[in-house]
Amino acid sequence: MIMTRRTGVLPAELSSFVNRHREKGALKRSLAASRLVTVVGVGGVGKTRLALRVAAEVRKAFDDGVWWVELSALQDADLLAQVVAEVLGVQDVTLRPMTEVLAEFLAQRRLLLVLDTCEHLVEPCAELVDRLLRAAPGLRVLATSRRPLRIDGENLYALRPLEARRGGRGEPAAGVQLFLDRARAASGSFSLAERDREVVARLCEYVDGIPLAIELAAVRARALSVRDIVKRLDDRFGLLTRGSPGGPARHATLQTAINWSHDLCSPAERSLWARASVFAGSFDLTAVGEVCFDDQLSASDVLELVSRLMNQSILVREERPCGVRYSMLDTLRAYGRDRLRQAGEEMPLLRRHRDYYLSLARQFDARWCGPDQIDQYERLGREHTNLRAAIDFCLKHRQEHLAGLELAAALRCYWFGCGFIREGRYYLDRALALNPAPSRTRATALWACAWLANAQGDPDAADTRAAPALRYAQQEDDTETAAWAVHLVGLAAMLRGDHLRGAALAEHAASLHRQGGDPGLGLIAARAVQAVSLAAAAEFDLAATVAENAQATCDQYGERWLRSYLDWVRALAEMGRGDPETAAAHARGALRFKRLLNDHAGMAATLDTLAAALGALGQAERAARIQGIALQVWRTVGRPQLGAPALVAAHHYCQQQARGTLGDAAYQAAFDNGLTLDLGAAIAYALEEQAPPPSSAPQQTGRAPLTRREWQVAELVAEGLTNQQIAARLVIAKRTADAHVHHILTKLDLDNRAHIAAWATEHRAPVADDNSR
Template sequence: MRRSDLGGLPAELNRFVGREDEIRELQGLLTRFRVVTVVGVGGVGKSRLALRTAAVTEKRYCDGARLVELASLRDAGLLEQALLDALGLTDHTRRPPREVLAGHLAGRRLLLVLDGFEHLVDACAELVRELLRRAPGLTVLAAGRCPLRLDGEAVVPLAPLPDDDAVRLFTDRAAAVLPGPRAAGGGPGAGAGPDGGAVRELCRRLDGIPLALELAAGRLPVLTVEQMLHRLDDRFRLLTGGTRGALPRHRTLRTAIGWSHELCTPRERLLWARLSVFAGPFDLEAVEYVCGGPELPADEVLDAVAGLVDRSVVLREETPAGVRHRMLDTVRAYGAEWLAALGDEERMRRRHRDWYMGLAAWCELEWFSPRQAEVAACAGSALPDLRAALELCLETPEEAHLAQHLAATLWFCWVGCGRLAEGRYWLDRVLALELGHEDARLRALWVLGYVAILQGDGTAAVAALYECGEGAARTGNALAAAYTTHRMGCLALLSDDMPRAEELLSRALTAYRELGELNSQVLMGQVELAMAKVFLGEPEAAVALCREVREVCEDRGERWTRAYALYVLAYSAWTRGAYGEARELLGECITIDHAFNDLVGLVLAVELLALVTAAEGDPAEAAVLQGAAAPMWAAVGVPLFGSRCFGAPRALCEQRAGEELGAERFRSYVAEGSALSLDAAVERALAGRPPLDGVPSPRRRSRSRSRPRPRPPRPR
């Protein structure tokens, strides 16, 4: 599991205005109810109120507060995964995600904020009900357009802002877009008078809905308050129809958004509609491809995006992947209605799907390059839209093979970026279909085999790889056959069958060379062969293989596979008593694995570092590091893959540190390590690394060089 020391709530980007009574009410309810739901029309401020309340209440909960944003999630089957992501958990096991969630929350006192769940209300209610039953310290604060309807739920309907608070909100936002004296009167020529009458009238006619007020404030650079009042007359009459019986506030919000829509240029309106196909953050290149066309030339997209940003329709944000833009869910939904009215929804969804299939292919190619970290960030940012692309592929049986191709192409996201559980979800779904596109199916099969192996699910791995091997032989697909052989060799390695692992991995590498295949997975096969050599008592051969991998990685800028090569080199250094060298190699290995959220590589490196630390004469720190690895194994899967060879460092560390500390002290230090968060465990592990300038760290000295050199166990 991935645990984080980072706070769970986003920082506020502008001033929170009003709602003091509502915050006090929610604080009181949270002391008496375990689930409290704020309901109301879109744009009324439910999300902001829930986050503000959570921020001022967070200290009541030992484990703080966490936000789960569900507005962009369309597949109820990924609801548990969304909660895992929000909680900072990574689980590579075959355990159902719900079991992982329940296990993590069982002993914690935590406030969970669920936002934008209404389109998944049934699935969300069922999950919340179960988690509340199994985690007595859990409290849920939800914000949506309808209640969860759970026993013991307190429901708080949220009304629009009262007049005074509405004016305060409008003038606060106006000051941000129109600084100086002009903002106080609502803009040039507002005619507001000393009492701000024009501003008050505008707020009244917008019914005090925060989203409408913020959109109105965003218009001040081009319109006075009086001009807005005149325009609202026409727009209200134009857009107040809706469905019979609809609440007036619903029509009012539509009016506010529709009025903002009317202020856009025709090209901005068209872009707004087309942007509604994006499920998550998007960049300019994606917009130019998906939304461009004869009516909106690609070279004019930038100006149209800038116009929508200026009008607060599109939001700009900094992300690990770079600058991205997004739309609020309510604004996106309005655009989707216009896109449907234009009859262009299907074409736009297909263009969107094609772009993200192309993006996935680019990411897979660039994974084997110096841009590997950028690829990881890009894939993470694009994940909501990649999911939407997969769903669209699965909607049409004739195109479902594209889903197999896309799910397989994203192997680097599932394996290299710590998303094994989600990868397994999609691969199982796409392979449940018999489509007659053999090459796409074979590729998805060996990726499934890879994922299942790392999850410790050997049965599923063998089934997938056996089918892949048969299909490769039947169709003459030499590349699929090579990957099948490779993955079977990997399975043998983790099963302690080193002679078979050596034979299969050598065969696969020969096939790769004959086919001209070279990428991160091919290099990983060479590292796996080196591991088999180590366990077979051939450390020199293993070192030669990994040095070659290291050189290729340095030449190509590849870091993910490099980390595994460093692990094998560190293992070899440990066997010959070169503890300082082993520590330096493992420090770099841990840094890389943590950056990619690769728990498989990380936990192996931390456990080997614990053994190195014990050999250096610090049994207490070794026990702490060994304890820190335990929660990582719980997330990775079967501890040590059930392997005696991979478990050797742990067993030897326990023996050595246990003898020096005694059983009771050893257990106490292990418990200390088990309580560390993932980030804290990594920081602890790296604390003994020498600085980058090569000056040795005074923290730890090697004190055990005179001891007999250990030897790894030979496979049975």
């Protein structure tokens, strides 16, 4: 995905786009005239591709970006607002309805929200869109759906199939051009004789101009001549239209084209097509090998079969910095699922899908307290839609309920540490309600849910869930469960303002973990709560000692997530001890890791503490700007200063101090500058990695839309450096350099590194000193 705060989020286009000039123009005019436009049409007609191209071309018209929300894999309507929030970067942890949170977040923004594939969620989408449009006058919505949303103000744009005969500007008709593009992609030696152009036009008419059907036919040019393709389609569609003077409906036309493509597949290819339909969103080669192959479908053939389905346009291949991913168009996935169901294999394959993602969740849980937390976070992030689908499957089927509870509980650190607190609690609450019988799995899920409830500022609910977990632990002599339950009761006490009780319970939990509970993550988490409680109770020396000892345990395991929280606690303690310079150093240490996990609550709290330290050091303008950055992040969390009285008081003191030094006007200017900065640039500024831009306005230069770091990478590409050499020069990981190059190619719509070099040379200009402050 392409993502910055200003431009938004749009997926990369994975194949050439047949330029539908009239359609693009008409859709842009509709968007200009209406705040809600829904592109409607049959499956496979190209709704998503047209919406994506138009969204990319109108992006500059929206100050706060264009944001793409893919809904095809979402089955639970209750998570609709949550999925939209995730795309927008909203990690609200309050108990307010997410629809209300989104309405407030969007109220002052000017952006385009694209909801792709709404037909299975029409009513929930209609309710959400109606609420948001009423609350946010600067919001426009572009939706794609087979059915209208049917709300006031909706402007329907009915997308017609591609022309088979009429071209324009000296170009072939769009349907013919699409066939030629895909045939050439399928077979490098493909060429079309002039006498065969009429044959291709007839082929496009046979399939009623539906792009997906044209693409499925075109890939057969690898083995068949154009005339052979048309002859076979003629036979197939002759059966379809026989006895139907008005011709078949377009959905029947597409179904027939897919049937024909399916029949031309080998038995093994058909089987993999059906089995791969259990994936939601994208998947990698390892996943398809584990889930789809068995004694009947040999795993040794996985690469060959995947390649063959990709060559037939059944699977789509996408190169990402993390490696190759595969996906399937919704229409083809639904067809495959029908075939799987007819073969009686749907439930076994869904269980295998669930088992694979349960194993990933267990691996994540086992490895989280270790040196590869970022890799684990990124891996599960790529599989989020599949994890969601696996849990949904479990919660729909009685015999799978316990497995669903285990899966939701195994993801507890992912929910808590990676910004999915609401979703994690939603799933844990549902799974717990379906599994009332006492068990170790239920006890784990109870304290995991208590952890998330505390994070939402709901200590009463945390106590309610921790209590039965503690009873179970005492009955079964389960030290680990007891330790976590006690720790979370202590955290609830701290959140209520009973800091000394919170510290005492956390110390007891730490003792239990040392006695045989969890001497890694559990012990560190308990000591972190103890240290925060002590700092809030003004026991600064003891808080610093506890935090330092806990950091030593982190270093023993290579753990960095909780270590960053302990850095923040040490910053609080050093501020209490009167050493703002050391406090600032610890705050920056915390911030460096928190941004890697996209931990908004942790980043915001750390930014507040950093601002206080800088204010105490006399850097009032910088403190004011960082307070603005902190508020920007707090707005995505929903509960500034986590509602903690001590943090609120510290924030107000810092604000008054900076305002008193600068004066109201200068303070407000610096604060507003931080509030409106691009978030990536803002965090880099807080870490002293770069100076702030003079204003929040997007740069209107030839080098936009690249970030400063991407521009540096582009210049090094122009110098002839490899990605490995770029990584060494900039002191970053090679994987990070790979990602920057990928983003540059996508943003600038370039094909290769040579084009990057040419672009960088053409747009080279003096760069401001990054170290100026």
